[in-house]
Amino acid sequence: MTVSLEELVLGQAQELRRGTVVLACLVLLEEPWYGYALLETLNKAGIPVDGNTLYPLLRRLEKQGLLTSEWNTDESRPRKFYRVSPDGSRARDALVREWQDLVTSISQLLKENR
Amino acid sequence: MSTSTLTERYVHEVVRRIPADQRDDVANELRATIADAIDARNPTDPGAAEREVLIEMGDPIRLAARYADRPLALIGPDLYPTYIRLLTLLLSTVLPLVTAAAMVVNVFENNNVGSAIGVGVDTVLNVGAQMIAWLTVIFALIDRTRYRESAAGGTPAWTPDDLPELPEARKPAFTICASAVWYTLLIGLILWQHFARPYRANGESITILNPDLWLNWIWPILAGLVTLVVLDLLRTVTRTWTFTMAIWYAAANAFFALPLAWILQEQMLFNPDFLNAIADGRPSDAVYTIAALGVLVVSAVEMVRRFREVRR
Numbered sequence: 109m110t111v112s113l114e115e116l117v118l119g120q121a122q123e124l125r126r127g128t129v130v131l132a133c134l135v136l137l138e139e140p141w142y143g144y145a146l147l148e149t150l151n152k153a154g155i156p157v158d159g160n161t162l163y164p165l166l167r168r169l170e171k172q173g174l175l176t177s178e179w180n181t182d183e184s185r186p187r188k189f190y191r192v193s194p195d196g197s198r199a200r201d202a203l204v205r206e207w208q209d210l211v212t213s214i215s216q217l218l219k220e221n222r
Numbered sequence: 223m224s225t226s227t228l229t230e231r232y233v234h235e236v237v238r239r240i241p242a243d244q245r246d247d248v249a250n251e252l253r254a255t256i257a258d259a260i261d262a263r264n265p266t267d268p269g270a271a272e273r274e275v276l277i278e279m280g281d282p283i284r285l286a287a288r289y290a291d292r293p294l295a296l297i298g299p300d301l302y303p304t305y306i307r308l309l310t311l312l313l314s315t316v317l318p319l320v321t322a323a324a325m326v327v328n329v330f331e332n333n334n335v336g337s338a339i340g341v342g343v344d345t346v347l348n349v350g351a352q353m354i355a356w357l358t359v360i361f362a363l364i365d366r367t368r369y370r371e372s373a374a375g376g377t378p379a380w381t382p383d384d385l386p387e388l389p390e391a392r393k394p395a396f397t398i399c400a401s402a403v404w405y406t407l408l409i410g411l412i413l414w415q416h417f418a419r420p421y422r423a424n425g426e427s428i429t430i431l432n433p434d435l436w437l438n439w440i441w442p443i444l445a446g447l448v449t450l451v452v453l454d455l456l457r458t459v460t461r462t463w464t465f466t467m468a469i470w471y472a473a474a475n476a477f478f479a480l481p482l483a484w485i486l487q488e489q490m491l492f493n494p495d496f497l498n499a500i501a502d503g504r505p506s507d508a509v510y511t512i513a514a515l516g517v518l519v520v521s522a523v524e525m526v527r528r529f530r531e532v533r534r
Contacts (some may be wrong), residue, residue: 143251144258160280163255164288167248179250185258188251 129157129165131207134192134200136171137175142187166190228269231258232276239286248289297361303380305361312353321345324518329511334353335487338515382389402454405447412444432485432493439481439490446478468532479521486514 111119132155136146147162169175174196178189192200233252237245256275265271279285287294297305321342328341412431414420419427429442453471457463485491489510497504 124337142258143255144262147255148262158256158280159259159278160285160288163251164285164291166287168291186250187254187258188247202521 125155128207129162130169131156131200131203133162133166133169134174134196134203137190137192137196138193140178140189142180142189146190169196228272228276228298229253229259232256232279232282232491235282235287236286239283240290244289293365296358296365298365301361305357307384309354309357313350317346317350317353320349325515326512329515330508333507333511335483335511335514335518338511339518344446398454398458402451402458405451405454408443409447409451411439421496421499423495428495428499429493432490432498435485435490439485442477442481446474446476449474450478463531465529465532468528475521475525479517483514483517486510486517 129150130151132139132150133146135155136149136153141149143159143166146166147157150157150162166175166177170177170190173193175190176193177191180187180189233249236252237249240248256272256279259270259275259278260271263271263274286292323337324345325342328338330340334441415430416433416436419429421428421430438502449470453467453474457467487510489507491510
């Protein structure tokens, strides 16, 4: 049983994308969002993520002090809203720099090897 | 807010697996997000939409593990190498020692090969199962309780000294020759004591082994030994060891070992005249039984070893 090339690429692409969900969340959550709306926004923005990954991730980031949360009970359906904490902002800036460094490195490599 | 039973059952399955202080909060958030997702499907059939959403959320055990930040493996990758090394050590070294000790003790109590073999099998199965079970339980507990910070420091770091020797380095042609020489020597000794009658008792030359053996039991033993020598020589010359050769080896070893163990157990090995002459040095019952067991164990180990060598 061999893995087809498409599956192989899909798996590797998933590996590449794994860390980007956290970065995208930290960027988006400058404004408060609740779970399902954030999921929809991420998916529309081209950062596909499953609910069963995103919701536990949000809580973990909150536990790590990168996000804060608040229950909004104004509407008929109470929802938990998340947004970045001051620590979260600093973490986001550092991760954005890291991301840009990576993009620079990869494009440099591509330029030299094409 | 409509709380249908399917969603409630799902939420319950998730939150009962996470720490108590987070349960209500996670449950409320899950209910809201699942309801949001159902609404977003704009269903004509809300029941089907609910099923689809729950299928997308996936196995509640997996989701709960993500919420609790708990590993979905019994023994995680940090501990796995140590676990495997310890398990191998226990099963390959400690278990045989414990089994041998139990069998020797049993021989001194009952002086019976059958009972000792029974105890041996029993010990291997029971103590082996206990070792596997307890080691696994202990490692699973360590994996769940230790602090994440000390994860790397908790297990001894691997060093190149932990590497086992290469299989080839352990068995040069010399050892195969040595086993052929040993079997040849054994054949020689059996024939020599029979024809030279080396022991003198009351002015008469007598054999050391029981002459009655030449009526029956000595023949399978000699045939087995000769076959073993031939196989080892073939192996040294051709430098091959096939599955068929291993089967022949096992058969020859059985021909040699089973009758030998039997005549040891029945105390028929030695010439009665010889035993009378050396009355003081007469071996005790337990010595016969242990010797019989020893022959069986060594043969079994040899057979297993030869079959394992085929794979390389």
